[in-house]
Structure formats: C-alpha cells, structure tokens
Amino acid sequence: MPAPVTVTVTGAAGQIGYALLFRIASGQMLGPDTPVALRLLEIPQAVKAAEGTAMELADCAFPLLDSVNIYDDATAAFDGVNVALLVGARPRGAGMERSDLLEANGGIFKPQGEAINAGAADDVRVLVVGNPANTNALIAKSHAPDVPADRFTAMTRLDHNRAVSQLASKAGVPVSQVSRLTIWGNHSATQYPDVFHAMVGGRAATDVVDEAWLGGEFIPTVAKRGAAIIDARGASSAASAANAAIDHVHDWVHGTPGGSWTSAGVVSDGSYGVPQGLVSSFPVVSANGSWQIVQDLEIGEFSRSRIDASVAELVSEREAVQSLGLV
Numbered sequence: 475m476p477a478p479v480t481v482t483v484t485g486a487a488g489q490i491g492y493a494l495l496f497r498i499a500s501g502q503m504l505g506p507d508t509p510v511a512l513r514l515l516e517i518p519q520a521v522k523a524a525e526g527t528a529m530e531l532a533d534c535a536f537p538l539l540d541s542v543n544i545y546d547d548a549t550a551a552f553d554g555v556n557v558a559l560l561v562g563a564r565p566r567g568a569g570m571e572r573s574d575l576l577e578a579n580g581g582i583f584k585p586q587g588e589a590i591n592a593g594a595a596d597d598v599r600v601l602v603v604g605n606p607a608n609t610n611a612l613i614a615k616s617h618a619p620d621v622p623a624d625r626f627t628a629m630t631r632l633d634h635n636r637a638v639s640q641l642a643s644k645a646g647v648p649v650s651q652v653s654r655l656t657i658w659g660n661h662s663a664t665q666y667p668d669v670f671h672a673m674v675g676g677r678a679a680t681d682v683v684d685e686a687w688l689g690g691e692f693i694p695t696v697a698k699r700g701a702a703i704i705d706a707r708g709a710s711s712a713a714s715a716a717n718a719a720i721d722h723v724h725d726w727v728h729g730t731p732g733g734s735w736t737s738a739g740v741v742s743d744g745s746y747g748v749p750q751g752l753v754s755s756f757p758v759v760s761a762n763g764s765w766q767i768v769q770d771l772e773i774g775e776f777s778r779s780r781i782d783a784s785v786a787e788l789v790s791e792r793e794a795v796q797s798l799g800l801v
C-alpha cells in the first residue's frame with residue numbers, strides 16, 4: 475500500500491460534509507489503491523458533531539481509511555495537506571443570491587488560504603465548494619502566494635453535471651452519450667451552460683435542440699437549479715454537491731477521458747478574453763495531474779454575450795472583496 479494521502483475537509487459536520495466523507499473514505503475520490511488520512515476542520519461549536527461523524531466513519535471499517543483527526547484550527551488542519559476541500563461556509567437561504575454570502579463567507583477563506591500557504595504539501599490541490607465559490611477561491615489563492623495559482627479551483631462540476639443531465643433528458647439519450655459541454659463563468663445565476671460544441675449520441679447538440687429551448691428552458695433551468703433545490707428541499711443541495719466534488723478531484727488526479735472535457739473554475743490565463751487571475755469556469759481537461767483550458771473553441775455571438783455577462787459579475791465580485799480588504 476502507498477502512503478496515505480492527507481485530505482482536509484472543512485465544514486465536515488455540515489450537510490455536504492456528511493455526504494462527502496464516506497465516499498472519500500471508501501476510495502471513490504482517489505481510487506481503490508490509495509489510503510486516505512482524513513482531517514476534519516470545523517468551528518468549535520460543531521466539533522462534537524464532527525466527532526459523531528468520525529465515530530460513524532470508524533464503524534464503516536473502510537479498508538482505505540488510515541486515520542480521522544478533528545480540528546478547530548486551520549493551521550493544524552492544513553499542515554501537510556495534499557487535497558483540501560473547502561466546503562465550510564454558510565449556505566444561502568430562500569430568496570438570497572450566492573453573492574449575498576460574500577462578506578459572511580469571504581472572511582473564512584483568507585485565514586484558510588494563509589494556513590494552506592503555511593503548511594500544505596508541495597502537491598496540494600484545493601477545491602472551493604463554499605459559496606460564492608469562485609470568489610472564495612480567489613480570496614484563498616491571494617493569501618497563498620507560495621502555492622502555484624493553478625492549485626486553486628472552484629466547483630462548477632455540479633452545474634456541469636446538471637447540464638449534462640438536462641441535455642440527455644431532452645434528447646432522450648443516456649448521460650454517457652453527452653460530451654463536450656461547458657459551463658462558463660461564475661457559479662451563480664449568470665453562469666453560461668454552452669452546448670454549441672456538445673455532442674449528443676454522436677450528433678451535434680445543436681442539431682438535436684433548438685435555440686428557443688436553449689435560451690428559454692435549458693440555460694435558466696441549469697443556472698437556477700440550486701435555488702429550485704433550496705425551494706423544494708428547504709436546504710441547499712448536498713449529495714449532488716458532494717458527488718460533484720468527488721468527480722472534480724477524481725478527474726484532477728486521474729485525468730479526464732479522451733475526446734471530451736469537463737468544467738471547472740480555474741485561474742484564468744486570459745483565455746477566451748477572461749481577465750487573468752479571475753477564477754472562472756472553463757472547458758478543461760486534466761492531464762498529468764493538472765487542469766488545462768481547452769483552447770481554440772469558436773465562440774459565436776450567442777455565447778460571447780453570455781460569457782461576458784458572467785465574467786463581468788466575477789469582476790464586480792473581485793472589486794467587492796477588494797473593497798472589504800479580503801484580497
């Protein structure tokens with residue numbers, strides 16, 4: 475057996491944490507040959523609940539689970555971390571936008587970025603799930619100057635999976651028949667799910683669905699799915715969010731299958747006119763353990779205006795956290 479990989483999960487006692495930890499410990503994130511040392515970070519008031527989850531993890535007798543340790547101090551929790559899942563943050567309630575959480579949650583990601591900078595392993599990979607995920611990733615990254623910027627990512631895989639599912643359902647094909655779909659921009663209602671390069675069962679998606687469905691149904695359904703789940707469940711998505719986090723890290727470590735791509739919030743290198751340094755969702759492939767933005771896709775007018783609108787929102791979120799002194 476290789477040495478265990480250290481995985482730190484923040485917000486471990488929350489609802490996503492509860493859906494996530496058992497899947498990590500069972501090997502679904504890092505694979506069936508990789509032992510995992512779990513670190514759970516919580517606020518002091520939630521440490522007892524995290525202890526309960528740790529008892530349940532022990533009771534599963536997962537062969538790959540090397541250890542579980544609980545912390546209420548970020549510096550200790552991130553010391554030597556290889557994979558950091560930054561989930562802990564307040565979720566929005568009904569009627570709120572994710573950006574309403576900027577001030578409340580932004581303050582969490584500055585000290586966590588500093589702690590990652592101080593002690594993380596050289597190969598650390600960071601996925602920010604807590605909302606507003608893109609800008610929280612930007613905050614964490616800007617407080618970790620010694621960590622390569624491309625190790626900070628924000629989760630738009632849930633949006634990607636939602637879009638794949640909606641398109642497959644409309645076309646009447648299994649989800650495995652949908653490829654090359656992209657989420658651009660922010661994990662917010664302005665995100666742009668783009669099917670113009672997508673394939674559905676061997677055909678171009680644009681031959682299968684029309685622009686009226688795209689603009690009138692598909693895009694708003696995907697972009698507002700988080701709110702629809704809050705409305706229906708009375709709580710924000712949890713199992714599907716945990717599933718997307720597993721998918722994101724799995725593909726980052728093990729690579730994306732050839733011939734297609736996925737979506738992730740990564741630090742922009744200026745591709746597709748997205749200002750450098752913003753954490754924005756792009757079409758990405760993972761090879762040799764790092765994300766690369768898929769290049770040279772043709773972007774038509776329909777897509778351009780929507781990408782620009784979401785990127786403009788990211789720019790204004792960056793200005794907001796700059797004025798709060800968070801970056």
Ligand SMILES: NC(=O)c1ccc[n+]([C@@H]2O[C@H](COP(=O)([O-])OP(=O)(O)OC[C@H]3O[C@@H](n4cnc5c(N)ncnc54)[C@H](O)[C@@H]3O)[C@@H](O)[C@H]2O)c1
Nearest residue numbers: 485487488489490516520562563564565603604605632715
């Ligand atoms: N990117 C996405 O696609 C996506 C999807 C779903 C949810 N989310 C976001 O994920 C976050 C967590 O959602 P949830 O439903 O698990 O919330 P939750 O309220 O059930 O759990 C959040 C947990 O974080 C903990 N926490 C708060 N501050 C912390 C800190 N400084 N350090 C460590 N832990 C801390 C809380 O004690 C709580 O246990 C929310 O911001 C939510 O909006 C993002």
Ligand SMILES: O=C(O)C[C@H](O)C(=O)O
Nearest residue numbers: 566605699700701710711
């Ligand atoms: O919508 C939310 O606030 C939760 C999460 O970001 C989601 O997309 O389900």
